[in-house]
Amino acid sequence: MSMNVLIVRPDGIGDVLLSLPVATQLRRLAPGATIGFLTSPTVAPLLDRHPDVDYVRTIRFTDPFKELRLAFSQGVEAAIFLKPFRRLMWAAWVAGVPIRVATRYRWYSLLANRHIYEHRSEFSKHESEYNVEMLKGLGLSPQPISPPVLTLTEAERVAGAFRWSGLPSPRVVVHPGGISARRWRLEHYRDLVVTLTDKGYGVVLTGSDQERTEFGKELCGSTALPSGVADHMGHLSMRELMSLIANAHVVVSGATGPAHLAAALGIPTVTLFDPRRNNLPVRWKPLGTGVLLRPDVPTCDKCIGKACPYWDCLDRFTVAQVTAAITKVLSQPSPLTVLHI
Structure with a gap:
């Protein structure tokens, strides 16, 4: 053809x-x-x-x-x-x-x-x-799916590695934003960052400029970021974000773009999925390795807000549970596992 x-x-x-x-x-x-x-x-x-x-x-x-x-x-x-x-x-x-x-x-x-x-x-x-x-x-006959793969130049990979300079290892990207998915509470992300740095991990925060405006002050509070954290929210182009992720050991986010970027770059993910039907993992899970967390509540057609008895669905994930998922992914990378918590 x-x-x-x-x-x-x-x-x-x-x-x-x-x-x-x-x-x-x-x-x-x-x-x-x-x-x-x-x-x-x-x-x-x-x-x-x-x-x-x-x-x-x-x-x-x-x-x-x-x-x-x-x-x-x-x-x-x-x-x-x-x-x-x-x-x-x-x-x-x-x-x-x-x-x-x-x-x-x-x-x-x-x-x-x-x-x-x-x-x-x-x-x-x-x-x-x-x-x-x-x-x-x-008129073509589709074949079994091969997961998408993204390409970076060697120069881009080197530049991405440089952004981790001075940070300890393992290296964790934490992306607290997202547009289409519901979000874990900002306080939880803040506490997760503190927990990870207390464990000696290096952490980079990512997100758009809009997300930085919306989340930055609340996420970081009035105190300085802990040692071992770099805040790149609002400062990365698409290619720079890709090169940063390519040098990470795991990416933590909601059901949003960076999870799919990580999967396509061969980086394990810990992804927090809300229970809406249009966000089912069977359709939208990242095609890579890692852990997908989903609250153990009924699937809903759409979010109706605080009228729902499961309004706190995502906030049922504790910082300890997400930290445990990160530890699991770092110690034993495996095909994506879905955990209902």
Whole structure:
């Protein structure tokens, strides 16, 4: 197959990472294809120098429609909408992309001309598996999933190692932020950092500038950070975050992008998942090694706040339990284990 194929997934870090198996399988099943990614400017750098991605285009959802249409020009012959964003599907239709692959169950699915009949809302398999199923729209037969892998240059790895200079080992990244997932209480993250440094671990805090503004003062309080902690919240580019994580021994976070980054870089994770149905591990777990913690409460369709008798679901994880999970991961890395606590 000699075709210019654009994979469309312009949202979060984890979403894009779990889309990479589509590019990898497309490279294997159609070696003559040119493979592009349409994603957000924030996430695009993680695709730099990836062997299965030939080019990257970026858009923002707030861009004028003219810009969206241009994203589908310049020789795009097939667009695979891993998530059916209506304006983007409309833009591809207006741009005259010959093959437009999407799921079938929305009214604007008519803007696609090749359909995959699969309800992701059933949460019966992993997001990466749902994604590669979309290759059927190109007449290809999806293969078993290989977890996504990210690439760094030697210079980037050296620069990432330098950010750990002066910190003891083992090295733990603590990422207290996140957008789509519920969060462990900030006091718990603060106490976890203190506990880890008391044990002699080196700790680096990561997060966006927005998360630094939201969490930084509360997390660190009015006192100085303990010895053995470096605060890089709001100071790292995407590639710098990747290089920092690549030099860690474990990454601790909620169900958010850095957990998937760590998995794709071969670094074990300790991940705190909330009990919402749309955050089930069967669909969204990192594809790597480590421990996934999930509160032992009923699965809920959506968070209704303090009216829920399990409102404290994530805060049922104690600092001691999370510390024990970190110790377990450091002492005996193994395929991802799900623990209900």
